[in-house]
Amino acid sequence: MERPVLLCGLGRVGWRVLESLRAAGLPVVVIDLKTEPDDPRLCGATVLKGDCRRHELLERAGVKEARGIVIVTSDDLVNISTALLARKLNPTARVVVRMFNQNLITRFGGAVKNTVALSVSALIAPVMALTAVTGDALGAFRLGDGPRQISELLVTDDSELAGRPVADLALQHGFAPLVLTPAAGSPVFLHAVSGQRVLSPGDRLTVTGRPADIQRLVQRLRGDRFAGVQWAGALRRWLRTARRTLLEVDLAVKIITPVLFGTLFASTLVFRYGLDTAWGDGLYQTVSIIATGGDLHGENRPEWAKVFISVLKLAGAALIAGFTAILTNYLIRARLKGALEVRHVPDGGHIVVCGLGNVGYRLVQELIAMNERVVAIDKVADGQFHDTVRRMGVPVFVGDATVPEVLAQTRAGAAKAVIAATDSELGNIEVALLVREMNAKQRVVVRLTEPEFADAVREAADIRNAISAPALAAPAFVSALYGDSVQALVPVAGRTLVVVDLVVNDADDHLNGASLRAFVLDHDLLPIALSGRDLADARGYRLKVGDKLTVVAELPDYERLLRFQQPPTNHRVVAESWPATARDALVPLVCVSRQCSREEATALLHGGAFTVADGLTFGAARELIELLEREKAKARLV
Template sequence: MERPVLLCGLGRVGWRVLDSLRAAGLPVVVIDIKADPNDPRLAGVTAFKGDCRRHELLEQAGIKDARGIVIVTSDDLVNISTALLARKLNPTTRVVVRMFNQNLIARFGGAVKNTVALSVSALVAPVLALTAVTGDALGAFKLDDGPRQISELVATEDSELIGQRIADLAAAHGFTPLAFVPVQGDPQFLLNVNGSATLAPGDRLIVCGPPAALQKLLQRLRGDLLAGVKWAGTVRRWVRTARRTLLEVDLSVKIITPVLFVTLLISTLTFRYGIGTAWGDGLYQTVSIIATGGELHGENKPEWAKVFISILKLAGAALVAGFTAILTNYLIRARLGGALEMRRVPDGGHVVVCGLGNVGYRLVQELTAMGERVVAIDKENDGPFFETVRRMGVPVFVGDATVPEILRQARSDSAKAVIAATSSELGNIEIALLVREMGPKQRVVVRLSEPEFAEAVREAAEIRHAMAVPALAAPAFASALYGDSVQTLVSAAGRTLVIIDLVVNDADDHLNGKSLRAIVLDYALLPVALSGRDLNDVRGYRLKVGDKLTVVAELPDYERLLRLQRPAAVSRVVVDTFPATAMGVLATHVRLQRGCTVEEASAIMSQLPFVLNEGLTRGEAQELTEQLEREKVVTRIE
């Protein structure tokens, strides 16, 4: 019997992790303080009711023989306690633990052997950010040269995809097909996707590629002709800032400031035309009298000038004292943060993030890393991430995003997208509806908890990007059971696909020296990256120490590779005919494959058909025939 996986916690995330573990075909034992073994949702699953921190309950659930334990309660202390107890009871089992505390995530995983700590916010933020920027994302993973997005292309009746070959589309837009689901016929996955197939109405194509490349195609398919345009608008932003700043200034400040400047102007004109001083000297003497009451040696001045200077001294002292008092009082009470933030808000093409909790903060990080302009809105100005986000250069408005005026100040109507990521699902729905009122075609990404509710919102309210966060994060918890090399799991057309980093660590690694092409064929792997090399130029390449190969595979095939299950070596390659031009190349192959002399190779080649090599895996045989076909040698695999 296959060793089970223990799942501790059946909250919103826990139920979705259970679904992912079931989809992967893994036997599961559940421990939850409120678990009901008669719950129909737990059909086929062994369930224990109780506190997962009790060692006798863990032992009863089978921790000592478990292949792994996934701990996803909503309490960090409970999760850490259970993880440490599980490690004590089974020193070798894989431990996957959910964490809220951002500082503990990396440290805990590094301190406890064979343990990985995951954060829901860190897992879902890349997908939500890519959805906001591109309009569609099934999943995301990272390569050395940047992120990759997994999206679905649907060939509608009037789509530009109709009649195009899959291979031509992939070359034109820089993506890799993962699955092809035709309206008529069976789905095709990974290596079996027929690049020569042409798309018909209703066909679906699941692909992965750089977000920037996919974004342009997805926007065209949706008809977003000007999506993502970032207007310069510098002057307009300054005008908005000045206008709003003036509106927020107290009336007393508005009165005394013009009076002061009018006094300066009248006095400067009097000195210039009445006494005959230069413009500069007139302004200098005016300021000196008003600001310092300085003596100008006016004994030789006309009588009227002496009276004017005296009045100016008295009026200046009163004006300066009044202006200083009123302005100081205003600045102490003023809240100009919002007005100053207005200057940094683009006129369009930015992304508005509502809510700066764990998810919101991660979203800001992801979006800024992608080079997007971001504007944030949060209710509180004393949150844990508020000042950090501001120091990142992101404008932050303090206010309730469910208030239309706040959304207008953030220019939500002309933004590339608005992400409602607050902790209130009702608030997120309200934000989405308000934004849709401002612009019916505006893209809104809504954070929700329940997949069923998210689906209802998508269908009934026509909010296409209502996304259930637990459902997005759950596959990563399941994939973490297979090791740190698994980036994520993706559900595509009813199959579970896994994105893996295969690293050749040392000379004893089972991948070292193996043919890349043979491994890909034997384990049905779809390569997407190899240590920065161009995958179009790896013919005959053999893996070496230090290589990192990122592949997509179906979960059963990855498990075969993980368990080092070598494919059956029962294939042989038979040569039927060959042209005279290929004789030299073929003779070399015969000598290498059969380990014979030149004379023996000639004798073998003279008797067609002949067996070139046998005892090969299917991948090794296929690679050998592909090499010979380039020389016009006709072969077959038996």
């Protein structure tokens, strides 16, 4: 029996991880505090009810024989405790741990052998950011020269994709086709996607490429027109700042300030025209009386002036005390930072991130790395990421993003995209609907939990970028079981594609010396990148120590590769005909393939059809046929 995977915790993420494990065909044993063994959602998975930190419960679950342990409860301490105990009971099994604490993510995985710590926010942020920038993203991974994304393109009647071969489009737009789902028929994957296939309306083409290339294509297909970040003039921005500053001032400050200055002005007039003093002396005497309570000794003043000065002293004391108290209280509670942020908000072309929790902060980081202009909104006045984000040059508005006035401050209606990433699903839906009221064509990315709810929002509310965070992150926890080389697992057309880095570690590695073309055909892998080489020029290349090959595969094919299952060697290549001018070029190829002398090869080429090589794998046979066809020979695979 195949060794099981232990899954600890069936919360929102845990259920999605269970689905991904089942999709990968792995046997699962679940430990959870609340789930009953007869829950129909388990679909036959074994469940032990209890605390996953208990030594005896882990042993009953088979931790010592497990191929891997995935720990995804909602408590960092529980996850860490369980991981350490599991590592003690099974020193060789791979442990995948969910973490919330950003400081622990890299440190814990590095400190505990064969353990990977993952954060849901770090996993979903790249895809959400790419979705906001490009309009669509099924998954994301990273190569040595930058990020790549996986997106789905829909062919419509008036689309520039319709009526064109896949290979021409791939060359023009710099993408690699992964899956073709025709309007009528079954989807075809990876190598089965013919470059000569002409796309028709209703077809869906899943591709991978650079985000910038995908963005330009998607924008053209959807009619988006973003001319970059748009800024108002400096004067206009400063006027906005002044207006916003005045709006932020408390009513009490607005009342007592004109009263105080009105009193100063009126008193100055009395001194100027009633007591015949100069303007400057009148103002000086007024301020002296109000501020210090001093009187005008040695001066012969009429009785009414003495009364006026006495009243001015009393009123001034009250005004100064009140003004000082009200202004001090306001300054303590002031939110002038938000007012001053207004001048840093573009008129359009930026991205608005609503919510600066763990997910929101990661989104800002990803967007800044993509050279996007970002404006953030957070409901918490003293959020832990505010200062860090401001140091990145991102203006932060403190307020409720579900209030239209707050969204209006960030120019959300004219933005490139708005990402609703708060911790409240209801709030995220409300933000999306408010933004759509401001601009019916606005691109909105909504963070949700349940994938069924996300599907309903996409279909019923026409918010096509509603994303289920647990469903998006769950495949990464499964991929971590296979090793650090797996970058992403992406469900497409009912199957799971895996993006993986294959590294030739040493001379004894089974990949060392393998023909690249034969290897990818034998294992049905689609090569995406080869370290230090252009794949277009890698014909006939043999892998060597130090090479890193990034491929896309269907998950079962990758599992067979992990188990070192050798492809069958029951293929034969028969050469049927060839031009006489090609004989000299074919002789060395026949010599190597048949392990024969030049004389024997020459004799074969002067005769009829013959077997060039036997006992080949499918990949080796296809590679040999391609070599023969390059010399204008006709050959067939048996």
